[in-house]
Amino acid sequence: MKTIACLHTAAGNRAVFEAACPPGATLTHTLREDLLKDAEAAGGLTDAIADRTARALEALATPGVDAVLLTCSTVGPGAARAQAAVPVLRVDAALAEEATKGGGTVVVLCAVETTVEPTRAIFAEAASRNGATLDVRLVPGAWAAFRAGDTEGYHRIVAEASDVAHAEGARAVALAQASMTGAVALAKGKKPLASPPVGLAAALAA
Template sequence: MLVLLHTSPVHVPVFDALRDERHPGLELRHVVAEELLERARADGPAAVAGEVRARVREAAEEGARAVLCTCSTIGQVAEAAEAGVPVLRVDRPMARAAVAAGPRVAVLAALESTLRPTAALIEEEAARAGRSVRVRTALVEGAWGRFDAGDGSGYVRRVADAADTVTGADVIVLAQASMAPAERLTTTAVPVLSSPRPGLDAAAALTRTGDWRVARRVGGE
């Protein structure tokens, strides 16, 4: 069983659909904890580390083989949770693929709290691969307001429009899993990456094998 830790319920049908398409038979259990993102935005991700660890421990006790954290803001503290089961942040495979695409990486996010963790993750993956990168970040103004208002189409349209204005980049990273539908709306010639598909692929491999090396190969290496 793979447990997915979400901070928004919108992710549940997205990952169920990806599972049905790419990993039929994989047992998923969704845990939605919206308060984790609210607290992390207000007080920093470290403020929720204890609760995240407790959620991971509970997943392990209920038989999870792995946990996939779909929130980029708390991904680092989730991976650091030592509670008896491996944890993968959904954006790590995307970051690995971005590093492979070229040294000029543009990161777009709808939440400011996501920008620094995503940039740090890309730099970490670049160091692991022995490559240099130049990461620049941008907040998509007004996008999160659309998301909060339940205007999903307006949200992804703003993200796609922002991606289409990016220049001087080898790859564009959509920092939040909720931004993924915008990937299909962009017209830019620059490759645009989102996290749900490669993240679930890597987590599924980790669930099957328990081997991080296999998960990393699936995730973009």
């Protein structure tokens, strides 16, 4: 049994990752909502917030932990600054690899504006390696629904955006944020890819 320490910036992601936890893994959860809220207030990830994220990740690399997983795409670049004795991974890095490995057109849906550029950067790296064409989209109205506590409406809006992207010819649709995972079940056409299952599998393999 391997232990994966998860750092979340949204409280609801604990249940999302527990539901996606693969056999052979046990999860611990740490919530740091301040990191995402401060990034939103600043209009994006700053060096100071990235450094705070790195320190928070390093603090989770305690004895008995086999890997640390950052589940927030907005503060994702902070993972690269963390120095730990165990692998420190971004959940969206595994998603980017999974979504782009088949080439073709990949549409990446983002709910919050602050995650667009970090998401574009990490998906562009994977798309370049795998010969995929990238289309990163912000889903209008999604984050407002999330912040208002309308989780059902949030997932419905994202699912509809996924259906549109597939209808337009996308080979794959990826959901940039773990909080969007509930949209998978609501999509009427081909299912979009969510980060928790692939991210946890990557952490387990690491």
